[in-house]
Amino acid sequence: MVKLTFSRKLRLLTSNHFAFVFQQPQLVSIPQLTILGRLNTLGYPRVGLTISKKHVKLAHERNRIKRVMRDSFRLHQHTLPIMDFIVIAKKGLADLDNYTLREALKIVWRRYCR
Secondary structure, eight states, rough: OOOOOOOOOOOOSSSHHHHHHHSSEEEEEEETTEEEEEEEESSSSSEEEEHHHHHHHHHHHHHHHHHOOOOOOOHEEEESSSSEEEEETTTTTTGGOOHHHHHHHHHHHHHOOO
């Protein structure tokens, strides 16, 4: 049975983890967000989120976006390649509702699966 949890081991936590991905990333982008990915040797995918105040002004909007992104990753983690991902928010992301954001993330995760 597949577990759809989002434990601590599935998150990029330190600056070294983020720096590893930033060194040689594979880039997938849509107008509202960019996802950088790099293969890892851990046997499972991990995700890190960067949502700046410059692009999403209100804290409750940033929290909503992070919650939707984590949930999308949690649901797709078993179909994703074994990579470290960094999700970078761009201008206009706060204007998307939850359904549209989930659909956009689904498209991006499918691109990484190819």
